Structure formats: C-alpha cells, structure tokens
Amino acid sequence: MKKKTSPETATAQLTVNGKTVTFPVRVGSENEVAIDISRLRKETGAITLDYGYLNTGSCESAITYLDGEEGVLRYRGYPVEELAAKSRFVEVAYLLINGRMPDAQERQQWSSLLNQHSMIHEDMRRVFYQYPEYAHPMAVLSAMVVSLSTFYPELSQHRPDEPEEAITIAATRLMSKLRTIAAFSYKKSIGEPFVYPRSDLKYCANFLNMMFSSPVCPYEIRPEVVKALNVLLILHADHEQNCSTSAVRLVGSARVNLYASVSAGICALWGPLHGGANQMVVEMLEDIIRRGGSVKSYVEGVKTSKGKELLYGFGHRVYKTYDPRAKIIKQSCHSVLKALKVNDSMLDLALELEDIALHDDYFLARNLYPNVDFYSGLIYRAIGIPREMFTVMFALGRLPGWIAQWKEAREDARFKLQRPRQIYVGPPRRNLAPEHVSSEVDEAPRRKHTAHAKRKA
Numbered sequence: 001m002k003k004k005t006s007p008e009t010a011t012a013q014l015t016v017n018g019k020t021v022t023f024p025v026r027v028g029s030e031n032e033v034a035i036d037i038s039r040l041r042k043e044t045g046a047i048t049l050d051y052g053y054l055n056t057g058s059c060e061s062a063i064t065y066l067d068g069e070e071g072v073l074r075y076r077g078y079p080v081e082e083l084a085a086k087s088r089f090v091e092v093a094y095l096l097i098n099g100r101m102p103d104a105q106e107r108q109q110w111s112s113l114l115n116q117h118s119m120i121h122e123d124m125r126r127v128f129y130q131y132p133e134y135a136h137p138m139a140v141l142s143a144m145v146v147s148l149s150t151f152y153p154e155l156s157q158h159r160p161d162e163p164e165e166a167i168t169i170a171a172t173r174l175m176s177k178l179r180t181i182a183a184f185s186y187k188k189s190i191g192e193p194f195v196y197p198r199s200d201l202k203y204c205a206n207f208l209n210m211m212f213s214s215p216v217c218p219y220e221i222r223p224e225v226v227k228a229l230n231v232l233l234i235l236h237a238d239h240e241q242n243c244s245t246s247a248v249r250l251v252g253s254a255r256v257n258l259y260a261s262v263s264a265g266i267c268a269l270w271g272p273l274h275g276g277a278n279q280m281v282v283e284m285l286e287d288i289i290r291r292g293g294s295v296k297s298y299v300e301g302v303k304t305s306k307g308k309e310l311l312y313g314f315g316h317r318v319y320k321t322y323d324p325r326a327k328i329i330k331q332s333c334h335s336v337l338k339a340l341k342v343n344d345s346m347l348d349l350a351l352e353l354e355d356i357a358l359h360d361d362y363f364l365a366r367n368l369y370p371n372v373d374f375y376s377g378l379i380y381r382a383i384g385i386p387r388e389m390f391t392v393m394f395a396l397g398r399l400p401g402w403i404a405q406w407k408e409a410r411e412d413a414r415f416k417l418q419r420p421r422q423i424y425v426g427p428p429r430r431n432l433a434p435e436h437v438s439s440e441v442d443e444a445p446r447r448k449h450t451a452h453a454k455r456k457a
C-alpha cells in the first residue's frame, strides 16, 4: 500500500538561483501526489522542462483512475473489470459523461435519445462519395466529425455560458452519429450502399447491422458478437490524460466546439504509437508470417534495432505491468473465436509472441507487457471488421471519454488556454546579410521614391 501523504502539511521546496520557494502539494483521492508549481515562473523566472510530459499533470480530474504500477483502471470509481462484466457500453458512456450510472428511466431516455439522433443529414451522406475509395477511414471519420459543426451549428462557438442543453444535445448527437459515420465510411470503402440505422436495435447491434447487412444479404446479429463488441468499447471508453484526450482538452481550451475538439482527438488517436497500434499489431503478425513465421527472429530483430522497430501492442507510457484491459481482451478473444468457430493461426502467433516477450530480459527490464491493442485486432478480425477500421473502433469506444473530459475541462473554473512554454535554443539576435535582403522589398520603396522625386520635379 502507498504511504499516505497529508495534503494539509505536505509542501515542496525548490531553490533556483539561490532563492528557495515553497510550493503547495495536491493529493488526489487515491493518494497521488503533485507539486503545484503554478507560481514557479512568477517567483523564480524559471519554467519546467518535461519532454513527453512524463512528470506533468495537466489537470485534476474525477473521471478515471489509473495505477500503472498495480494495473488498476476505474471509471468514476468502478473497476473496469466489473463494468466490462456487468454493463453495456451505452451505460458506461452515460456514467463517464454524467458522473453516475443511469437508473432505469434514465437508461431508457438515453437509449431513445441515441436512437433519435442516429441519422446523419442527407447532404452529409453525399460527402462520403467525394473521398477516394482508398481513403483511410480515420481521415474520413475526423473530417466528418468536424463537419458535424457545419450541419448542426448549435455549438459553433464554445462559449463559457453555453446553455447546458446545447452541450447535452451535441454530446448525444456525437455519440449516436459517430457510429453511423463509422459504418458509412466502411460501406463507402467497399462500394456497397449505406445501411441506415434502425431504432429497434440497441447500440452495438445497430452498428453491426449497418456494417454488415446489405440489400441482398441480411446480417445475423449474434449475441456473442454483440457482447464482445460491448466489452471492447467499454475497455476503450476512457484512459485519463492520454495523447488523444490531451489533444481534445488542448484544442478545446481555445474554446472551440465539441465536434472540432473530438475531431482533433481522432487525428491523434490515429498514430501508430497510440490507437493506430491495433492495426499495426495485425500488420506485424502478417509481416512475421511473410518472413517465414519465426517469432523468435522477429523479436531478436526488434531488440537489435535500437528502438527503430517496435513490438506493436507492447509497452505503455503509464502501465509498467500487464495492462488490465489486455487481460480481459485476451480472455474475450478466446471465447469469441471459440463461439464463432474461427480458427485463426494469428492467435497462435500472438500467443507465442507474448510468451517469448514475457520471458525475455529486454522486455522485462523495460516493463514491456501487452497493452489494449495487442489482442483487440484479433477479435475485430473474427467478427469481420477489416484492419483499416480497427482504429475507428477504438475511436467509437473512446468517444464518451473525450466528451466527458471536454465537459469536465470547460466546467472547471481554472480551465485556461493551454499554452506550454519552451526553452529557446536557436541563434542569438543577428541581422540579415546584404545578399539576403529581398530585391522585391528593396524595389518597392525605390519606385515610390522615384515617383515622389518625379512629382517633386
């Protein structure tokens, strides 16, 4: 157990250029300790420098608790394992956004609101046809989400006094429409007609139906697949101040609307070091097969590459132990494959890779364990989702977290424009050499001068 820090007595002292300053210490509800350096620059003239923000907290938040050493993840206090076992994704989304689980009536209202807002404007639907068929769905998703602010402009400016109702409607729209946009972008990429949302289907079943049914072939919605999708979305629903969530908060701090902020989050998530890793894992496994299937030699290649090659789906900035989400996903992967009678040789390869890495000094010394992205792609594959869509699935899951974090930030009286400083290391002041002075800039005053001289004459 961690030693308890008393928030009343804890302080931190720092001496800069001979001046000692005492800073207050903030202690979180799980005894996390932060030195509040808000007055640092004013008192000492110095700033902090922290590449990658390894030691920097950007806010206080009541949404998600994560202990990377112990492998703990809780949403609003509830363990993610319990939520994954006993809840549906839409309830968890409600929990994250509103701070409490919905009661029976609220659950009903929330579901019907999500149904009510599931269609997208017909003009927006036509926009899909303007993208080339090879467009990556994450690019389409991000562009379509920012476009929502043009079709539904009730939140065109993020004013501090925005009526609560407008925010609730925008959040509901986004929750419901992202699912439709995601499914439409897939249908567009395979050249099939769009399938509209159905109000008789629940959130995940509705999404699967939009993805996989067609006018000639109805899709059989299997409860095992719906369950697996619910679990995956729940496990992705929030992860405190990760790269995409920080992007949502940072962009939102300029008081831009929710759609634009989430669109920025989608772009950040796309990166292979973040949510894009789920696509990279399957591509890596395919690469191993192409190279002859030797996992051992692939791992050796990663180790000797000096950081140039990575074992995708391994390692995490915060978890220094097995990612609790990966544990659940690995289990779910086995059950889904069994239920669907899918025999995927990639699962055997992934298990072998994990086993080798978990017993290798290189990975052990660096605390590199499987993360959320290691097994998720194998479930998506089994249920028929193509790999370009994997990160879109991550975005679908992460959306309630982005909304909750965006809302929490704007409701915080201390929320400021996020604008880090820097240490300038470029050249000191200097002047342009005569040969660098632009002739155009030089000519303009001369012409003016000539005209002036002529007039004078």
Ligand code: CMC
Pocket (backbone or CB within 6 Å): 052, 239, 242, 272, 273, 274, 275, 277, 302, 306, 307, 309, 310, 311, 312, 313, 314, 315, 316, 317, 318, 366, 368, 371, 372, 373
């Ligand atoms: N494979 C091989 N080596 C690795 C890996 C990996 N996946 N991850 C880190 N390392 C090595 C790295 O080269 C470095 O070695 P050295 O000390 O010799 O220079 C050491 O481990 C520390 O790595 P780091 O890059 O300083 O650690 P980080 O906290 O900045 O990186 C990470 C975290 C997730 C970016 C990184 O582990 C990584 O690139 N993993 C692969 C991509 C991936 O799976 N991303 C998904 C993360 S989970 C989903 C999400 O929430 O984003």
